[in-house]
Amino acid sequence: MAEAYLVGGVRTPVGRYGGALASVRPDDLASLVVGEAVRRAGLDRAAIEAGAIDEIILGAANQAGEDNRNVARMSVLLAGLPDSVPGITVNRLCASGMSAITMAAQAIRAGDADLIIAGGVESMTRAPWVQAKPERPWAKPGDAYDTSIGWRFANPALLARDKATFSMPETAEEVARVDGITREDADAFALRSQQRAAAAIDAGRFEAEIVGVPTPKGEVLVDEGPGVTPRSRCSPDSGRS
Numbered sequence: 238m239a240e241a242y243l244v245g246g247v248r249t250p251v252g253r254y255g256g257a258l259a260s261v262r263p264d265d266l267a268s269l270v271v272g273e274a275v276r277r278a279g280l281d282r283a284a285i286e287a288g289a290i291d292e293i294i295l296g297a298a299n300q301a302g303e304d305n306r307n308v309a310r311m312s313v314l315l316a317g318l319p320d321s322v323p324g325i326t327v328n329r330l331c332a333s334g335m336s337a338i339t340m341a342a343q344a345i346r347a348g349d350a351d352l353i354i355a356g357g358v359e360s361m362t363r364a365p366w367v368q369a370k371p372e373r374p375w376a377k378p379g380d381a382y383d384t385s386i387g388w389r390f391a392n393p394a395l396l397a398r399d400k401a402t403f404s405m406p407e408t409a410e411e412v413a414r415v416d417g418i419t420r421e422d423a424d425a426f427a428l429r430s431q432q433r434a435a436a437a438i439d440a441g442r443f444e445a446e447i448v449g450v451p452t453p454k455g456e457v458l459v460d461e462g463p464g465v466t467p468r469s470r471c472s473p474d475s476g477r478s
Contacts, residue, residue, distance in 0.1 A: 247270055249457075263302075285319055285322065294338075297327075366384070387404035435463040
């Protein structure tokens with residue numbers, strides 16, 4: 238059996254809800270990363286057209302808005318890759334990106350592929366509200382749901398089952414109860430994590446793995462999560478090479 242190797246990686250900065258990346262579509266975010274991964278791997282057009290890339294696999298948990306209809310395939314086209322490069326989108330909710338990478342590794346080990354680009358994409362800011370279509374002509378629309386979190390259009394049989402349709406916050410509360418994690422424990426861990434992330438950003442430890450995202454307010458180069466530091470603000474005059 239062949240072995241699978243991770244030969245490179247790149248990502249966009251992580252944005253906040255309604256933050257610096259709010260104006261950017263998820264399929265455009267995906268295409269930026271796919272295109273940059275190809276560039277960093279040193280794949281030229283001739284090699285790609287000859288079939289060097291066997292597959293693009295992206296995980297996406299939402300797929301209710303601009304990331305619908307196989308966002309992996311859309312990222313191929315938006316990145317300017319040949320139409321011959323295939324793409325598939327997988328959904329295991331929060332583990333979607335991990336599952337995409339696992340599927341890529343499994344295909345390579347099985348001998349079905351030699352080179353696959355795998356990862357994930359999501360924009361909760363741009364996740365739409367959705368509304369059920371009426372079952373009868375001219376009837377009023379059904380319930381509306383925010384697709385950014387939780388279940389929508391859940392089967393009544395699952396709604397009747399205990400914990401089957403927990404949202405992410407409800408799941409977190411349940412995991413804390415089962416594992417005996419107190420609110421104080423969680424807060425202390427969260428604070429330590431944020432402090433370490435902010436220190437890593439200030440030290441420039443993530444810069445090599447990030448591709449900048451152009452926005453109307455400038456290029457976003459740094460994660461927003463731990464808070465805004467001088468280098469995490471948009472840089473309207475910055476360029477990209």
